[in-house]
Amino acid sequence: MTDGNGGLPDIKRDVPTAIHAQISEHIRLRIAGGEWPPHYRLKSELELAEEFGVSRGTLRRALTTLIEEGLLRQVRGRGTFVTSTTIEPAIAQKLSTxxxxxxxxxxxxxxxxxxxxxxxxxxxxxxxxxxxxxxxxxxxxxxxxxxxxxxxxxxxxxxxxxxxxxxxxxxxxxxxxxxxxxxxxxxxxxxxxxxxxxxxxxxxxxxxxxxxxxxxxxxxxxxxxxxxxxxxxxxxxxxxxxxxxxxxxxxx
Missing domain, CATH: 3.40.1410.10 (Chorismate lyase-like)
Structure with missing residues (x-):
């Protein structure tokens, strides 16, 4: 079971580490390795849960941990994104070239x-x-x-x-x-x-x-x-x- 956009490894169910903690760590590795760069939009919770083979509740708990750590951010109506490592003021909002x-x-x-x-x-x-x-x-x-x-x-x-x-x-x-x-x-x-x-x-x-x-x-x-x-x-x-x-x- 892997994620085509990042090669997510299998979840180990025979180890003491909680499944949601394993998922959080796998996502941290994707971010730290640059596979999921700043502003990368994650797949939906349903898709990620299916790829990890876990419930949406377990997947959501893993994402919540990363949001609290500042690695991810959720935008209402848009999804979950990898955060930038720099402060980004909301400037120049007009979408023109x-x-x-x-x-x-x-x-x-x-x-x-x-x-x-x-x-x-x-x-x-x-x-x-x-x-x-x-x-x-x-x-x-x-x-x-x-x-x-x-x-x-x-x-x-x-x-x-x-x-x-x-x-x-x-x-x-x-x-x-x-x-x-x-x-x-x-x-x-x-x-x-x-x-x-x-x-x-x-x-x-x-x-x-x-x-x-x-x-x-x-x-x-x-x-x-x-x-x-x-x-x-x-x-x-x-x-x-x-x-x-x-x-x-x-x-x-």
């Missing part, structure tokens, strides 16, 4: 495509996209520029089972969300974004015409359809001197 934001402000941009190919994604990306190991996805690498120079380096990973043939698109003139919604009729509904500061690695520094180690803003995103299926994962590095991310906050 850089190209849409630039267009709404009348800013002229150009896009160069560095890669548009089908690849087997790294295991953490495959987990976030909920694809089985070995499944190929689109990897799209672009640099977006304004008159001042490059402002963002974007790495996008897209499920091709939801958008077959998308690798043939000319993304120098087409936006990714525009193609997913307009060409494939997918309804993008929500996304989870994480912002942090990083020192520019060689590839990032070269793409954004910065010195290696210069500060850049890093954005990680998982995008979901209206039926809660993940469709896209992205890594974005932003030239902080040329582009600032701001948000309008409303007090409830």
């Amino acid at each position: 850089l190209s849409e934001d630039f267009a709404s402000q009348g800013v002229v941009t150009t896009t160069s495509v560095r890669e548009c190919s089908l690849i087997v994604p790294p295991q953490p990306v495959a987990a976030l996209l909920d694809v089985t190991p070995g499944t190929r996805v689109l990897r799209l690498v672009r640099v977006r520029s304004t008159a001042e120079g490059p402002v963002a380096l974007l790495f996008n990973f897209v499920r091709t089972d939801l958008a077959p043939g998308i690798e043939q698109t000319d993304f120098t003139t087409s936006s990714l969300f525009g193609v997913l919604e307009g060409t494939y009729g997918l309804k993008i509904a929500t996304a989870r974004r994480t912002f942090s500061a990083e020192a520019a690695a060689p590839e990032v520094a070269e793409a954004l015409t910065l010195t290696e180690g210069a500060p850049v803003q890093y954005l990680q995103q998982v995008t979901y359809l209206a039926d809660d299926r993940p469709v896209e994962y992205s890594d974005v590095w932003i030239h902080s001197g040329r582009l600032r991310v701001t948000s309008l906050l409303l007090r409830r």
Whole structure:
């Protein structure tokens, strides 16, 4: 009995350790090993209980332990997620792309495509996209520029089972969300974004015409359809001197 999204081992029923404690430890190992990365959405309680061969009550007790430890969090109506190791304030909540934001402000941009190919994604990306190991996805690498120079380096990973043939698109003139919604009729509904500061690695520094180690803003995103299926994962590095991310906050 194993979990296709993490290789969950068998539960041992002939040892003193309680079954719910064994399940908690198995999930801890998946998280610690990176097989279930931050923001990974677990399967439903019913599915996990069936895979472990236990009752939902036992499975729920194991999950409750991990929630109390801060390793998991439950979102009403969405499911149970692996928590991030960093504090994530609720900022920049509008689900729009850089190209849409630039267009709404009348800013002229150009896009160069560095890669548009089908690849087997790294295991953490495959987990976030909920694809089985070995499944190929689109990897799209672009640099977006304004008159001042490059402002963002974007790495996008897209499920091709939801958008077959998308690798043939000319993304120098087409936006990714525009193609997913307009060409494939997918309804993008929500996304989870994480912002942090990083020192520019060689590839990032070269793409954004910065010195290696210069500060850049890093954005990680998982995008979901209206039926809660993940469709896209992205890594974005932003030239902080040329582009600032701001948000309008409303007090409830």
